[in-house]
Amino acid sequence: MARAAAARLITKIVDAQAARGAASVVLTGGRNGNGLLAALAESPARDAIDWSRLDLWWGDERFLPEGDPERNVTQAHKALLDSVPLDPARVHAMAPSDGPHGSDVEAAAEAYAAELAAAARPENHSAVPAFDVLLLGVGPDTHVASLFPELPGVRETERTVVGVRGAPKPPPNRISLTLPAIRAAREVWLLAAGEDKANAAAIALSGAGEVQAPAAGAYGRSRTLWLLDAAAASGLPRELYPPASP
Numbered sequence: 001m002a003r004a005a006a007a008r009l010i011t012k013i014v015d016a017q018a019a020r021g022a023a024s025v026v027l028t029g030g031r032n033g034n035g036l037l038a039a040l041a042e043s044p045a046r047d048a049i050d051w052s053r054l055d056l057w058w059g060d061e062r063f064l065p066e067g068d069p070e071r072n073v074t075q076a077h078k079a080l081l082d083s084v085p086l087d088p089a090r091v092h093a094m095a096p097s098d099g100p101h102g103s104d105v106e107a108a109a110e111a112y113a114a115e116l117a118a119a120a121r122p123e124n125h126s127a128v129p130a131f132d133v134l135l136l137g138v139g140p141d142t143h144v145a146s147l148f149p150e151l152p153g154v155r156e157t158e159r160t161v162v163g164v165r166g167a168p169k170p171p172p173n174r175i176s177l178t179l180p181a182i183r184a185a186r187e188v189w190l191l192a193a194g195e196d197k198a199n200a201a202a203i204a205l206s207g208a209g210e211v212q213a214p215a216a217g218a219y220g221r222s223r224t225l226w227l228l229d230a231a232a233a234s235g236l237p238r239e240l241y242p243p244a245s246p
Contacts, residue, residue, distance in 0.1 A: 001193045001229040002035035003043075008227075009036070009133060010045050012187070016132040017053055024055040026134040026177070028145070029062075029072030032191040033137045037079035051084045055119070055129070059136060060145035060176040061094035063105050063163075070171070071096065092119075094175045105163035109175045113161040116181070126184040127160050128177075134185035134220065138192040141168070142200045142213040146176035153178065154214045179210065179217045188220035192232040201228055202235035 009025070016023035027033060040046055061072050068074060073093040081091065092115060095101055095108040116128040124130045136144040146164045147154040153162045153176055160181035164174040182188060192201050203213050205226065210217025218224070228236075 001191070001227055001232075002032070002039040005036045005189070005191060005227045006039035006043055007045065008189075009040065009135075010043065010048060012133050013054060014048050017050055022053040022055065024057065024129055024131045026057045026059050026131050026185065027072070027076055028059050028135040028137045028191070029075055030137040030139075032193050033072075033135060034075050034079050035193070036135070036191065037076055037081075041080040041083055046084065049084075052087045052090075054086065055090045055092065056081075056086070057092045057116070057129075057131065058094055059134065059182070060147075060164075060174055062171050063097045063108065063173040063175055064171055065098040066096040068096070092116075097173070105165065105173050105175060107163075109159075109161045109163040112175060113159065116160055124184070126181075128181045128184045130221070131185040132187065134182055134188045136182070136188065136190050136215070136218055138190050138197055138200050138204065138215045139169075140196050140200050142204050142208070142215045144190065144215045144218050145182070146174035147179065147214040149212050149214060154211055154217070156180070179214070182218050183221065185220045187223040187225065188218050189225045189227055190215060190218060191227050193229040195231040195234065197228075197232040198235035201226070201232050202237065205240055206237055 013023045062070050064071050094112050101107040119129045153164050156178040164176050166172050167174050204215035208216045
């Protein structure tokens with residue numbers, strides 16, 4: 001799944017750069033997100049990307065000190081970013097807990113929202129850029145980014161970025177894009193691999209509400225793509241399978 005997703009992402013970035021001169025991608029952490037980045041790093045086709053014309057954002061971040069191995073940005077650098085010629089000014093990391101906002105996770109979230117708003121263009125008709133691809137890992141509880149079932153963040157309808165306190169998995173403090181920001185992306189890709197994701201994928205794709213199943217509320221303006229391996233797809237209702245060839 002990671003290799004297939006990486007191949008798709010390379011093609012999408014190259015096409016966006018050909019069409020608009022630059023591309024923007026929102027990265028996700030976790031097992032599946034980091035697996036995709038590692039597969040991209042190993043792909044011979046990665047050199048087709050003009051890395052200097054790529055903007056990278058994050059869908060969420062663990063509010064931990066700079067360089068902490070559990071931070072998504074730290075893991076992304078290890079998996080891919082340190083091995084490609086990115087423009088540092090176009091790598092938009094979320095603030096750490098020892099950064100300019102200290103331990104104030106809400107202030108750090110507001111700063112990231114302001115950075116997104118500054119990058120948005122009038123034609124985007126949104127307070128965030130029109131990301132070409134926004135990647136999301138799907139948690140076993142159906143969470144995406146750091147939007148967890150029933151918690152305040154998933155109910156947000158106005159702000160584009162929120163501080164998260166009391167997350168049900170460590171660390172408890174996080175920063176996350178909201179569903180309105182996610183839905184501003186041209187394409188949203190949801191990644192799920194492994195048997196532990198089968199129930200979450202089935203719930204999210206079976207008409208569940210977004211407050212109870214945040215993954216159900218994550219969709220793009222022009223396309224929403226679920227990328228599953230066989231184990232993660234094992235619980236999907238039969239009506240979601242394509243018809244068999246004659």
